[in-house]
Amino acid sequence: MSFEWIKIPYALLTLFIVANYGFLLTAVMAKIAARVGRRHGIPVWQNYLDLIKNYGLRSSITHGVMFYMGPVFRLTGGVGLLMFVPTLYGTEMFSNMSFAGDLILALYFVFFGSLGMALGAGESGHPYSAIGVTRGLSQVTAAELPFALAVYAVAVQYQTLSVTEIVAAQQGGILQWTLFTNPIAVAAAMLSFLGTMMRPPFDVVLAPQEIPIGPPTEYHSSYLALMQTNRAIFPIAKIVIYMNLFFGGAASWPAFFLKVFLIYLVSVIVGVVFPRFRVEQSIRWFLIWAVPLGVIAIMIA
Amino acid sequence: MTQTNEDLLDDDLIEHAPVKEELRRRLVKGPDGVEFEVEPLRDYYCEAPPTVMPAAYSKIIEGLFNWARAESLWILGFGTGCGAIEMRPLMTPRFDAYRYGIQWRPTPRQSNLFVISGYLSVKTLKRVIRSYEQMPNPKYVVGLGSCTINGGMYFDSYNTITRLDEYLPVDVYITGCMPRPEALLAGFEELKRIVRAGKGEGANQYAERFDWYKANQKRVIHDWDMPDYNW
Amino acid sequence: MLRELYEQLKGRFPLGELSEKRPDLAFITLPREQLRPVLLHLRDQEGFTHLVLLTAVDWIEDDRFQLTYLLHDRQGARDIGLRVMLSRQAVIEGAPMESIHDLWPTAATYQRELREMFGIDFPDSPGVNEDFILEGWREIPPYRRDFDTLKYSNETFAPRPGRESQDPAQHMKAQLYPDGA
Numbered sequence: 001m002s003f004e005w006i007k008i009p010y011a012l013l014t015l016f017i018v019a020n021y022g023f024l025l026t027a028v029m030a031k032i033a034a035r036v037g038r039r040h041g042i043p044v045w046q047n048y049l050d051l052i053k054n055y056g057l058r059s060s061i062t063h064g065v066m067f068y069m070g071p072v073f074r075l076t077g078g079v080g081l082l083m084f085v086p087t088l089y090g091t092e093m094f095s096n097m098s099f100a101g102d103l104i105l106a107l108y109f110v111f112f113g114s115l116g117m118a119l120g121a122g123e124s125g126h127p128y129s130a131i132g133v134t135r136g137l138s139q140v141t142a143a144e145l146p147f148a149l150a151v152y153a154v155a156v157q158y159q160t161l162s163v164t165e166i167v168a169a170q171q172g173g174i175l176q177w178t179l180f181t182n183p184i185a186v187a188a189a190m191l192s193f194l195g196t197m198m199r200p201p202f203d204v205v206l207a208p209q210e211i212p213i214g215p216p217t218e219y220h221s222s223y224l225a226l227m228q229t230n231r232a233i234f235p236i237a238k239i240v241i242y243m244n245l246f247f248g249g250a251a252s253w254p255a256f257f258l259k260v261f262l263i264y265l266v267s268v269i270v271g272v273v274f275p276r277f278r279v280e281q282s283i284r285w286f287l288i289w290a291v292p293l294g295v296i297a298i299m300i301a
Numbered sequence: 302m303t304q305t306n307e308d309l310l311d312d313d314l315i316e317h318a319p320v321k322e323e324l325r326r327r328l329v330k331g332p333d334g335v336e337f338e339v340e341p342l343r344d345y346y347c348e349a350p351p352t353v354m355p356a357a358y359s360k361i362i363e364g365l366f367n368w369a370r371a372e373s374l375w376i377l378g379f380g381t382g383c384g385a386i387e388m389r390p391l392m393t394p395r396f397d398a399y400r401y402g403i404q405w406r407p408t409p410r411q412s413n414l415f416v417i418s419g420y421l422s423v424k425t426l427k428r429v430i431r432s433y434e435q436m437p438n439p440k441y442v443v444g445l446g447s448c449t450i451n452g453g454m455y456f457d458s459y460n461t462i463t464r465l466d467e468y469l470p471v472d473v474y475i476t477g478c479m480p481r482p483e484a485l486l487a488g489f490e491e492l493k494r495i496v497r498a499g500k501g502e503g504a505n506q507y508a509e510r511f512d513w514y515k516a517n518q519k520r521v522i523h524d525w526d527m528p529d530y531n532w
Numbered sequence: 533m534l535r536e537l538y539e540q541l542k543g544r545f546p547l548g549e550l551s552e553k554r555p556d557l558a559f560i561t562l563p564r565e566q567l568r569p570v571l572l573h574l575r576d577q578e579g580f581t582h583l584v585l586l587t588a589v590d591w592i593e594d595d596r597f598q599l600t601y602l603l604h605d606r607q608g609a610r611d612i613g614l615r616v617m618l619s620r621q622a623v624i625e626g627a628p629m630e631s632i633h634d635l636w637p638t639a640a641t642y643q644r645e646l647r648e649m650f651g652i653d654f655p656d657s658p659g660v661n662e663d664f665i666l667e668g669w670r671e672i673p674p675y676r677r678d679f680d681t682l683k684y685s686n687e688t689f690a691p692r693p694g695r696e697s698q699d700p701a702q703h704m705k706a707q708l709y710p711d712g713a
């Protein structure tokens with residue numbers, strides 16, 4: 001298979017669409033959560049304003065090379081994740097760089113951002129950053145575990161490591177979705193999904209109301225803007241993986257938008273209902289409820 | 302500027318302005334057995350004085366930035382006096398300031414609006430100055446309540462300042478004791494107008510009249526045990 | 533109720549007068565040497581296990597500082613205050629007062645505050661010489677009544693010109709009855 005250069009502008013187009021969709025979607029989700037509390041919530045374009053504001057700040061300082069690299073790694077994690085899975089199934093234009101073994105690579109990218117963040121935040125030298133990073137990494141690790149198990153269960157089920165082929169196997173009616181052919185794996189993965197979306201009840205690491213805001217304590221202006229961009233792209237990219245693996249993928253943009261919205265909504269609904277867990281509580285929760293499900297899924301497959 | 306950092310560390314001056322033990326120059330032994338000298342005031346802070354930061358070159362871009370700044374006010378979550386209690390209702394459904402693009406951030410690095418919520422004791426002023434100086438450049442200060450304007454009911458107190466604008470550049474004052482959340486919202490709207498008109502240049506004003514502000518601050522903060530500028 | 537207790541105590545310790553404020557609240561004035569034995573007795577025998585507060589009053593006209601130790605008896609739901617009078621002049625000259633931080637550890641904090649705000653020294657109390665609320669204070673302790681806070685504030689804090697103060701009673705009278713009725 002030769003590399004086709006036309007893929008690059010296509011991929012950039014995907015990125016552009018997804019980033020904007022991500023900005024709007026996170027704002028809409030914040031609004032939904034606010035409506036549950038009988039508030040009006042932020043305007044839907046608020047994310048753009050914050051972004052411009054942060055780029056517009058005049059002073060910025062750095063704490064060293066890794067401090068620069070933190071947000072960049074983070075963004076790489078999000079963008080990379082998006083690039084290596086097919087966004088829309090069956091279209092040449094939006095399949096991006098997907099290739100035969102991309103599932104493993106995607107898993108790697110899910111983690112890449114957090115690690116980059118850890119390095120950058122560590123360099124900032126702020127004690128709250130260090131606390132935030134330890135808390136974040138332990139929680140994310142615990143949350144990713146069931147997801148990884150579920151992914152392997154799915155890979156075994158379809159006998160392939162290519163996301164495209166997994167999607168292909170799910171075509172032909174809703175009952176072909178992994179959701180119905182392998183419900184236990186999906187359940188494990190969805191529990192882990194709650195944990196990695198950084199929404200309540202698992203958002204103690206990043207919640208701005210917590211006194212130490214966590215890893216980004218020292219980040220400001222453009223650095224923060226970069227991270228905000230990632231906060232818009234990353235959840236969508238992650239949802240794309242979920243959609244491809246478990247919910248039959250999407251063949252057109254409307255289907256894509258709808259499915260992403262619904263999957264995102266799951267975490268929001270859970271989030272507005274449950275109070276925030278402390279880190280050790282959530283880790284215990286994942287180990288007790290989600291990991292066994294993943295193990296069972298693998299054993300069945 | 303009455304004293305520079307240099308003088309502060311001079312041994313004969315330590316008696317007048319006692320520097321806390323943990324801030325003095327000292328020898329530290331690392332875990333690998335190497336001894337090295339630590340000078341906290343110099344090593345842990347960036348002490349370059351602030352500079353006036355020019356606006357973006359193009360009028361249009363600066364206008365865009367100002368508009369975004371006005372619509373995205375991030376408040377530093379630092380309550381100084383009674384007024385902090387009036388900020389809570391702003392977050393809740395009744396007043397819901399989020400719909401105006403107002404958010405609370407826990408760290409000065411990410412906020413651009415400092416609400417001095419009421420009386421300011423000298424001890425708090427010191428922390429306020431440090432936090433203010435850590436905020437990135439276009440930054441705004443709102444003084445809340447009569448205490449920040451002329452001392453309010455603490456006008457004759459031995460440890461609360463009576464006039465905030467002597468120590469920090471203030472963009473908007475909100476009168477009242479205590480101003481209701483509605484008044485706060487009106488004040489924020491006023492601030493937005495100022496920022497949108499490009500007049501919210503408190504940070505540059507602070508940099509321009511740095512010596513004057515510092516002299517005022519040092520007149521009331523007697524145990525000045527930090528660098529002149531902490532950034 | 534507290535009178536009985538007072539009579540009982542009086543049999544054991546030389547006490548000053550009793551002033552009853554409420555059925556469950558009374559103050560006893562007592563000589564300084566009796567403070568510790570009475571506190572111990574109240575704490576261990578009578579159930580006054582909680583030190584509510586320790587504060588001071590500056591009776592500048594009588595040249596006295598009054599220390600008030602307020603104790604609370606949870607079981608009996610009653611409070612008792614012990615008052616000790618110190619000579620103001622002696623305190624200003626640096627006369628020490630006995631610390632009770634070994635009876636109630638919280639007392640150390642109160643004593644630190646008294647040391648800073650009134651200049652009453654409790655030499656044995658841990659950390660008593662550290663800054664409590666004020667940082668870098670240079671004047672006489674600010675809660676002493678001979679310290680003029682208004683003057684100090686005006687000299688230190690750059691008051692904003694144009695401020696006027698009114699006597700609330702006079703002001704409201706003028707507001708409500710403009711014709712002086």
Ligand code: SF4
Nearest residue numbers: 383419420446448478
């Ligand atoms: S103005 Fe009134 S409410 Fe505000 S800090 Fe002063 S005394 Fe408190």
